[in-house]
Amino acid sequence: MTRWASQLKLAGKIAGIAALYVLAARGGLQLESISGFATLVWPPTGIALAALLLGGYQLWPGIFIGAVVANMLTGAPPLVAVGIGVGNTLEALLGTYLLLRLVDFRPAIERVQDAIGFVLFAAVFSPMVSATIGVTTLRLGGLVSSTGLADTWRAWWLGDAIGALVVAPPVLVWTARPVFPARRHLVEVATLTIAVVGLSLLSFQRPPGGVGGPLSRAYELFPFLIWAAIRFGTHGAVSTSFLVSVFAIWGTVTGHGPFIQPTLHASLFALQSFIGVTAATFLILGAATAERERATRELKVAHKIAAAANQAKAEFLAVMSHELRTPLNAIAGYAELLKLEVTGALNEKQTDAVARIQRNEQHLLGLIDDVLSFARAEAGTTKVEARPLPIGGELAALEPILHPLLVRKNLELVCEPGDSMLVVRADPLKLRQILLNIVGNAIKFTPNGGTIRLAAATRNENVVITVSDTGIGVPSDKLAQIFEPFFQVDSGTTREYQGVGLGLAIARDLARAMGGDIYFDSTEGRGSVVTVVLPRNGSE
Numbered sequence: 001m002t003r004w005a006s007q008l009k010l011a012g013k014i015a016g017i018a019a020l021y022v023l024a025a026r027g028g029l030q031l032e033s034i035s036g037f038a039t040l041v042w043p044p045t046g047i048a049l050a051a052l053l054l055g056g057y058q059l060w061p062g063i064f065i066g067a068v069v070a071n072m073l074t075g076a077p078p079l080v081a082v083g084i085g086v087g088n089t090l091e092a093l094l095g096t097y098l099l100l101r102l103v104d105f106r107p108a109i110e111r112v113q114d115a116i117g118f119v120l121f122a123a124v125f126s127p128m129v130s131a132t133i134g135v136t137t138l139r140l141g142g143l144v145s146s147t148g149l150a151d152t153w154r155a156w157w158l159g160d161a162i163g164a165l166v167v168a169p170p171v172l173v174w175t176a177r178p179v180f181p182a183r184r185h186l187v188e189v190a191t192l193t194i195a196v197v198g199l200s201l202l203s204f205q206r207p208p209g210g211v212g213g214p215l216s217r218a219y220e221l222f223p224f225l226i227w228a229a230i231r232f233g234t235h236g237a238v239s240t241s242f243l244v245s246v247f248a249i250w251g252t253v254t255g256h257g258p259f260i261q262p263t264l265h266a267s268l269f270a271l272q273s274f275i276g277v278t279a280a281t282f283l284i285l286g287a288a289t290a291e292r293e294r295a296t297r298e299l300k301v302a303h304k305i306a307a308a309a310n311q312a313k314a315e316f317l318a319v320m321s322h323e324l325r326t327p328l329n330a331i332a333g334y335a336e337l338l339k340l341e342v343t344g345a346l347n348e349k350q351t352d353a354v355a356r357i358q359r360n361e362q363h364l365l366g367l368i369d370d371v372l373s374f375a376r377a378e379a380g381t382t383k384v385e386a387r388p389l390p391i392g393g394e395l396a397a398l399e400p401i402l403h404p405l406l407v408r409k410n411l412e413l414v415c416e417p418g419d420s421m422l423v424v425r426a427d428p429l430k431l432r433q434i435l436l437n438i439v440g441n442a443i444k445f446t447p448n449g450g451t452i453r454l455a456a457a458t459r460n461e462n463v464v465i466t467v468s469d470t471g472i473g474v475p476s477d478k479l480a481q482i483f484e485p486f487f488q489v490d491s492g493t494t495r496e497y498q499g500v501g502l503g504l505a506i507a508r509d510l511a512r513a514m515g516g517d518i519y520f521d522s523t524e525g526r527g528s529v530v531t532v533v534l535p536r537n538g539s540e
Contacts, residue, residue: 015062017059021048026070042162046165048088049122052093057096068082083136083141091127091160108290109286115234162279181232225282233287241278252267328365332358335357338357374506382513384513387426388537389537398454409448409450412450413453414454418456419457434507446469446470447472450469462516472524482520484501519531
């Protein structure tokens with residue numbers, strides 16, 4: 001687009017804003033006014049704010065021109081009209097600046113900070129500028145007496161504030177984010193609209209009555225406004241508030257409704273207070289609802305992304321573990337052939353080398369099994385087939401399996417199974433894996449000549465298995481991380497102990513899958529205690 005065309009487009013927007021401002025002003029001036037200028041509601045304030053917030057500061061000439069023309073059409077002298085126009089323009093510019101600078105305002109008003117900022121800066125503070133400049137201009141022009149300054153200022157300020165609260169939010173919200181109710185909500189929207197319109201007619205088109213009569217009917221609209229704000233967010237809140245405000249103004253201007261008071265000033269203040277409180281309250285409630293719904297949507301999206309990433313990771317680990325197992329099986333097979341001396345006799349060094357190959361093959365196989373177990377747990381594919389298991393037999397079966405490791409480090413394994421009739425309900429393979437992981441860790445981190453103790457007892461409806469050792473222990477500042485996958489207390493490049501840090505994480509996942517849990521306690525330099533809690537048979 002050429003510069004000339006761009007400027008022509010801007011001029012068209014400015015002219016449009018000016019025309020819209022004049023039309024809105026003529027409508028506002030049809031309502032009751034004080035001193036001929038301060039009105040019940042000043043809609044141009046909302047139009048001006050919306051124009052600058054949506055179109056930028058460059059549209060300010062349209063506001064100024066519209067304000068000057070509108071005031072001259074009411075009979076104001078040219079200088080007075082210019083003075084009032086300056087106040088109206090500064091009001092919109094200041095409100096827009098404060099919202100953008102201090103609140104980072106978003107026109108859709110889907111955050112509580114947007115709603116509160118709009119109420120404070122656009123509806124409360126910036127109208128004071130227009131009211132002050134406007135009333136000062138009227139006084140200098142001799143159009144208002146000194147005794148009427150306070151009432152005129154208050155009415156001007158309230159009129160502008162109500163115009164900002166009632167007119168600007170619907171324009172901003174529906175322009176920034178035009179949405180229409182889904183088909184499944186059409187009946188609800190229609191019902192809500194009919195209820196609001198009907199109750200508004202009942203509340204604001206009746207002759208004035210006592211405090212206990214029609215006045216209470218105005219507040220009977222609040223449940224429907226709450227309904228709109230909670231179910232339809234900011235769109236519902238600003239739309240229903242606008243409807244209620246229109247009916248309230250219409251009723252009061254025509255001499256009906258609960259806000260008719262003995263004096264014009266009292267009537268204006270009563271109506272303006274009701275509209276202001278209603279519009280501000282439900283604007284904030286609608287924004288809070290929209291903010292919550294947006295956060296919920298973002299949380300759901302993040303959860304889906306995390307779940308997909310977790311599934312992809314688990315599948316990758318499973319595939320990689322399977323692919324690693326294939327060449328490892330070949331290595332194990334050839335090592336076994338060498339050990340059996342199928343290809344010829346081995347000398348002492350060769351025999352020792354084959355033994356090293358087999359030990360490392362078993363270590364690597366254990367790591368692969370851990371990764372596979374972790375991948376299954378992450379993917380949620382761990383299958384549990386629980387059945388009654390005598391805990392004494394399960395503990396006693398560990399010693400033959402772990403005997404070579406115990407002998408190598410001269411460790412003592414003390415088994416205290418407790419009551420011989422103690423029966424746990426668990427998957428035998430999963431329980432065996434849990435105990436082997438925990439006792440294996442105890443063997444790994446207990447120095448030569450230490451003691452590992454296994455014990456079982458009942459606690460309420462559970463069986464409690466404790467594995468304690470006299471090992472190196474864990475520093476207190478690392479206890480909170482002990483169950484994190486791949487966490488290792490000794491994590492340096494020159495670490496002494498082998499492993500990938502999955503044993504305890506897998507053990508806890510398996511225990512939880514069987515309806516139990518695992519707890520860890522340790523004192524550095526004195527040893528650790530791992531407590532496995534599982535359901536006792538017959539407790540469910």
